[in-house]
Amino acid sequence: MTTSLPDIQHNLEDVRERIRCAAASAGRDPDGIRLIAVSKYMTPAHIARAMAAGQRVFGENTVQEALGKLPLIQDPQNEWHFIGHLQTNKARHIAANFAWFHTLDSLKLARMLDRHAGAAGKQLRALLQVNISGDPDKFGLEPEAVTGFVETFLDAGLGAVSLHGLMTIGRRGISESGRRREFTGLRELGDTCAARFGTAHFSELSMGMSDDYEIAISEGATMVRIGSAIFGPRPRQRA
Numbered sequence: 001m002t003t004s005l006p007d008i009q010h011n012l013e014d015v016r017e018r019i020r021c022a023a024a025s026a027g028r029d030p031d032g033i034r035l036i037a038v039s040k041y042m043t044p045a046h047i048a049r050a051m052a053a054g055q056r057v058f059g060e061n062t063v064q065e066a067l068g069k070l071p072l073i074q075d076p077q078n079e080w081h082f083i084g085h086l087q088t089n090k091a092r093h094i095a096a097n098f099a100w101f102h103t104l105d106s107l108k109l110a111r112m113l114d115r116h117a118g119a120a121g122k123q124l125r126a127l128l129q130v131n132i133s134g135d136p137d138k139f140g141l142e143p144e145a146v147t148g149f150v151e152t153f154l155d156a157g158l159g160a161v162s163l164h165g166l167m168t169i170g171r172r173g174i175s176e177s178g179r180r181r182e183f184t185g186l187r188e189l190g191d192t193c194a195a196r197f198g199t200a201h202f203s204e205l206s207m208g209m210s211d212d213y214e215i216a217i218s219e220g221a222t223m224v225r226i227g228s229a230i231f232g233p234r235p236r237q238r239a
């Protein structure tokens with residue numbers, strides 16, 4: 001299938017400019033915000049176009065797509081983030097090839113990732129996925145379960161998986177004020193965890209997508225995960 005590519009360079013420049021503006025209005029340093037270009041459903045040609053426009057940080061959310069893009073994922077110029085739900089039996093591929101893992105929500109998965117990252121001689125940086133809105137359709141830890149999980153995680157003394165912060169996926173179709181409350185909630189939970197377990201483990205907040213990243217930045221996001229605003233609409237939307 002040949003489709004003409006959208007103007008990815010223009011889109012990226014636009015997103016970067018909006019990130020700078022949102023950071024400036026919040027009195028934040030824009031360099032403290034990582035733009036993750038979410039390339040799910042996109043072809044290697046799309047990714048190459050983004051790389052030509054200076055983008056080096058990418059995200060994927062399924063193992064299947066990640067395996068199809070391995071040469072790009074293994075390109076040492078790039079930093080790849082896994083942002084989807086992962087079954088423990090697929091952990092090897094992700095631990096061996098990705099730098100960041102955003103969706104940690106069980107100790108079983110942490111141990112599995114640790115084993116495979118260790119075997120591959122890699123260090124995997126992890127974020128805890130939090131179901132901040134209590135959405136029954138979402139993965140992630142309930143907010144009340146987070147501090148207990150962190151205690152268990154840190155006690156486990158895993159050598160190849162390290163903890164750096166929290167991630168959430170906003171509930172679909174809520175109002176702007178509802179979305180802001182979710183992001184505020186994640187930031188406050190991050191602050192609570194940083195005070196209790198140390199800022200080294202809680203310096204990152206991964207929140208905000210194409211429709212709401214400016215709100216996320218005003219609430220403290222350090223990583224925004226942006227797909228369609230860069231690459232155009234996906235062929236079909238996955239739940």
Ligand SMILES: *Cc1c(COP(=O)(O)O)cnc(C)c1O
Nearest residue numbers: 038061083209210225226227228
């Ligand atoms: C697809 C996806 C994104 C990007 O979504 P857009 O609305 O296209 O920006 C961000 N985070 C996760 C976890 C995703 O699966």
